[in-house]
Amino acid sequence: MNTRLAPVPSTGRSVIDPVPRLILAVDIEGSTQRTNLMKGELRRIMYALLDRAMRATGIDREHLENPIDRGDGVLLLFRPHDDVPKTLLLRELIPTLTALLVEHNAAVVQPALRLRMRVVLHAGEVHDDGWGFYGDDLDVAFRLLDSPSVKKSLREAPGSPLVLVLSEEIHSGIVRHGYVDVGPYVQSVSVSVGERRRRGRVHLPLPALAVRAYPASRGKAPLRAIAPPPEGATA
Numbered sequence: 001m002n003t004r005l006a007p008v009p010s011t012g013r014s015v016i017d018p019v020p021r022l023i024l025a026v027d028i029e030g031s032t033q034r035t036n037l038m039k040g041e042l043r044r045i046m047y048a049l050l051d052r053a054m055r056a057t058g059i060d061r062e063h064l065e066n067p068i069d070r071g072d073g074v075l076l077l078f079r080p081h082d083d084v085p086k087t088l089l090l091r092e093l094i095p096t097l098t099a100l101l102v103e104h105n106a107a108v109v110q111p112a113l114r115l116r117m118r119v120v121l122h123a124g125e126v127h128d129d130g131w132g133f134y135g136d137d138l139d140v141a142f143r144l145l146d147s148p149s150v151k152k153s154l155r156e157a158p159g160s161p162l163v164l165v166l167s168e169e170i171h172s173g174i175v176r177h178g179y180v181d182v183g184p185y186v187q188s189v190s191v192s193v194g195e196r197r198r199r200g201r202v203h204l205p206l207p208a209l210a211v212r213a214y215p216a217s218r219g220k221a222p223l224r225a226i227a228p229p230p231e232g233a234t235a
Contacts, residue, residue, distance in 0.1 A: 016127055016128065016129060018125035018126060018127050018135060019125065019126060019127075019128070020080055020123070020124070020125055020126075021065070021077040021078060021079065021080075021123070021124070021125075021126050021133075022077070022078035022080075022084070022086060022089070022121075022122075022123045023075070023076075023077060023078075023120070023121070023122040023123060023124065023126075023137060023138065023141045024075075024076045024077075024078065024089065024119065024120070024121050025070075025073060025074070025075045025076070025119070025120050025141055025142060025145050026046065026050070026073045026074050026076075026117050026118070026119050027070070027072060027073035027117065027118045027119075027145055027146070028042055028043075028046060028072045028073060028115060028116070028117060029116040029117065029118065029151075029154055029155075030116070031071075031072035032072075034112055038112050038113065039072065041113060042072075042113065042115060043072075045104065045113070045115055046073075046074065046115065046117075047074070049097060049100045049101065049104065049115070050074065050076075050097065052096075052100055052211075053093055053096040053097040053100055053211075054093065056096050056211055056212045056213070057088065057089075057092045057093045057096055057212075058083070058088075059078075059083075059084055059088075059093070060083075062079075063078055063079060063081050063083065063084045064076060064077065064078060064079070065077040065078075065079065065128075065133070068132065068133065073145075075133075075138075077126065077133060086121070086123065086170060086173070086174050087174060087179050087180050089121060090121070090174060090175075090179075090180045090182050091180045092208070094119065094121075094162075094164055094182070094205045095205055095206060095207055095208035096208045096211055096212070097117075097119075097162065098160075098161060098162045098205045098206070098207040098208070099207035099208040099209075099210075099211050100211060101115055101116070101117065101161035101162055101207075102161055102207050103211075105161055114161075115161065116154060116161045116162065117154075117161065117162045117163075118145055118150055118151065118154055118162075118163055118165070119145075119162060119163070119164050119165070120141050120142075120144050120145040120150075120164075120165045120166075120167070120200070121164065121165075121166050121167065121170050122137060122140055122141040122144070122166075122167035122169065122170060123137070123167070123169060123170060124136070124137025124138075124140070124169070125137055126138055136193065136194070139193050139194075140167060140191075140193050140198050141167070143191040143192070143193055143198065144165045144167060144189065144191055144198070144200040145165065147165070147189045147191050147200070149187065149189040149202070150163060150165050150189055150200075150202055153186050153187060153202045157186070157204055160204045160205075162204075162205060163186070163202055163203070163204060164182060164183070164202070164203045164204075164205050165189065165200045165201065165202050165203075166182065166200060166201050166203065167198070167199075167200050168198065168199045168200065168201075171200075171201050175201075182203045182205060183203045183204045183205040183206045184203060184204045184206075185201065185202070185203055186202040186203060186204060187201075187202050188200070188201055188202070189201075189202060
């Protein structure tokens, strides 16, 4: 009996051209220390706060690819759109999310349901082969997000519910020119991706002074829940 696996046949398709996306990924601190029931509740809270922050910032469903769930985090890919420049995410979305985290953590009774996050912002080229998104720039984003130095920065900042790591590209194109103040600088980090070293900069974003009400319709449907739609519903 031949137990050798047959080679997977080629589909004959050429490599799909890459497309530019703004990459934002989130990871919950200490999720492995929670029970499954607590993890489920933290996931619900994470999605709810992200949804509130994006709606308050005026980001609509049309600006996003379908969110990619990562168990204890989520990957958001923003399509190129003048309504969602990088400065909007840095000046409004991140401070709003930080303020919502502060509000939630102050109100929650169970310490295990307090939520702290690492967030990375990068931009680059990605591929979608029908199974999902992949590419070197996603590797860079996740290496930065999961860097031990970034995790340590969050542990050593008990007064902040969120640390933000910016790729060198984001820092060079946005922060260096003074377009936006992203909060106190903590440290630089360096990660290896393939045979290259890639750098990022860690900041402690300041919470927005007030979370704006959801903006009036600008002729576009608001982003409802970014979690998967109910069964039988269409996106």
